[in-house]
Amino acid sequence: MTKDLLPIEAIVEKLNLPEKYVERLGRYGAKLTLDLLDDPAFPVRGKLILVTATTPTLSGEGKTVTSIGLVQGLEKIGKKAIITSREPSLGPVFGMKGGAAGGGRSQVEPAEKINLHFHGDFHAITSAHNLLAALIDSHLFHGNPLDLDPHAITWPRTLDMNDRALRHIIVQAGGKRDGANRHTGFLITAASEIMAIMTLADSREDLRKRLARIVIGQTRAGKPVLAEDLKATGPMMALLSEAILPNLVQTTEGTPALVHCGPFANIAHGTSSVLSQQMGLRLADYVVNETGFASDLGFEKYLDIVMPSSGIKPSAAVLVTTVQSVRNQGAGDLEAGFENLKKHIAIVRGFNLPAIVAINRFPKDTDEELKFLEKYCEAQGAAFALSEAFAKGGAGAAALAEKVVSVIAANPNVSPTSTYTSSASSLEKITAVAQKVYGAANVELSAQAEEKLARFTKWGYGELPVCIAKTQYSLTDDPKLMGAPTGWTLHITDVVLSAGAGFLVVISGSMMLMPGLPKASRAMDIDVDASGEITGMS
Incomplete structure (x- = not known):
């Protein structure tokens, strides 16, 4: 695909970036120096759009594709936009999900390089x-x-x-x-x-x-x-020293993209770097920033950890959903799965942010199913738009882009909130997230978790935010429990101190910090052809 890409100079020119802030790394990539953030010629001017999703299936719901499509759609309708996204981990690339640079006509490019070693x-x-x-x-x-x-x-x-x-x-x-x-x-x-x-x-x-x-x-x-x-x-x-500099690349359609850092959202806070977001807000009018997994994970962690730490406040949230996600949460019944969608809309609104539902179209979706989803969103009073970014790129997300711009314009004074106050105790913070976000009734700590919380509090870390590590496949701590359950108990098995990051990792259930490869991993499909092009990555 690289033959169709713009040289990095063209992306730099789109952003009106002075040469002194650009360190080129090949024909299609560069790093941006941190001096940019101190230049008064580049004040903060952009609106941050967080992209999240309903509870995903094993294959994901196309949140990255939708994010990339949205930024391309914004450019299609004449807006100056940039995406800030995470760098892919080789774990998923060679594991179950495959590459994480988007897909179809909505990718960050050069996708193969970004999916592999990128800029080191x-x-x-x-x-x-x-x-x-x-x-x-x-x-x-x-x-x-x-x-x-x-x-x-x-x-x-x-x-x-x-x-x-x-x-x-x-x-x-x-x-x-x-x-x-x-x-x-x-x-x-x-x-x-x-x-x-x-x-x-x-x-x-x-x-x-x-x-x-x-x-x-x-x-x-x-x-x-x-x-x-x-x-x-x-x-x-x-x-x-070099890794701290955000990476400038482009989307399939030549829209600027900052791709930097890559924490998971089920075991960390799951978003791109604060530095890349700060740069984006100075370089464009709209910044699209993906948060990992669903609104109960990366989105919650952004509002409760990243926002208080960085001071960056989003203006709106795009909630990606699909027919397959909703049906999966309804145990095969689309209508039964609406409770999950309803809960995720409520989670976004609970942080005082307007929600725009992006219905990501998959090839096998019928018009009847998509209309059924749209009618439900309308009944919930939620803005919505169909996204066909995978098949049509920015043109397929133009309607979504128009909807996002109109919602932001109609809500100019948004003041997003967090789930808890910084002065609350660790247990109060855990309980607040469990009850207000997940929908749990109670929280239960193991003896080990209690002992560690007491020790960390004694050491002076008792008021740190909490980063709850739990399954991404359910709102609960049981990956097999679908929908939007109530009356359940969140089980905390362990607590890990991340004093440098500035939060407590609260582990619920059995979370793997080192995943394993599946029996039939994506690695088996990846190869290099005779011309040196990598195949089977997406």
Whole structure:
């Protein structure tokens, strides 16, 4: 597809970007320097549009395709727009979902490069994470002057690949020094705290502060040990020096795109970097920003974690739904699945944001089914539009773009809210999300979760926001429970401190931080043809 792409110079020209802020990386990509954010010639002017969805099926509902189609649609109707999206993880690319650069006529390009190594950001984050892990074990090997408790070290290793064999490992096997035969494991890079830190940092100074305050474990006396105690901040900063710069690319139709960072939304906060969003809001009138999975996950985390931290306030939310999503939530019955759609509309409105439902058309959808969905949205008083971005690109999302622009114009003074106040206790925050967002009646903590919350509160982290890690396939913590259940209990099994990122990861049920490959993975379909073009990626 690269033969049809515009040279990166044309994208730079569209944005009226001075050369001094652009570092080219090949014919179709560049990084933008952070000095742009300090230039008074580029004040904040854009409206941020969050894109979320109803509860997804295994294959996803085309949220990325719709996001890319929407930004192309905005350009089609004469608006200056840009998309800020996440970098794909190799886990899904070679796993079950496949590439995450969109599809059809709505992709970020060059899609194959973006889906694979791109500009090396994931590699840099993986390296920084593993450097800290290596420094920890080196510290133990060389006498352990900080008196780290080897059995209380919480910093794992990371790899951007689905590899279940690495979930539980023993390091320094057979050794006799402090820390030998220590149990640890790997998580996928998208779940690394450094990925979350990179996404939330709003400057190099902020990145440095966040890296320094990472808690890697505790001493035998029960006091927290930070990354700065191991003098790890400087070398991690060096590894991340280029990766912190947002990446400028384009969509299939040559619309500007900033693709940067990639935390998952079921185990992290699931959105593109704050820096890319800040740049987008200075470069365009409308910024389309995708949040991971459904409104109970990435969207909630944006309003409760990203917005309070960054100060960026969205103007509207696009809620992507499909016939297959609604039918799946109704156990095969489309009408029965409306309760799930209704709940997601209510979640968006609960944050005081106007919702525009984007009905993403799939090839097998009938006109009757699509009209049925539209009538339900109308009955709920929700703005809606059909999106055919996969098949028709920006033209197929022009109606959605018009609807979004009109809704934003009709609601000029939106003031989005969060689920809880910053001063609430951890348990109060968990309960607020469970009841107000998920629809649970109660919250139940395991003994381990209670002990950890008490410990983190004692250490001074009790007022951090909560990032609840739960299944994306249900509003509940049971992936098999469909619809919009009420009267159920959210079970909290564990709590992990992400002091650098600035939140507590509250784990509900059995969440895998290192996924495994399925029996028939997407990797089996990927190859390179005789001309060197990668095939089977999307």
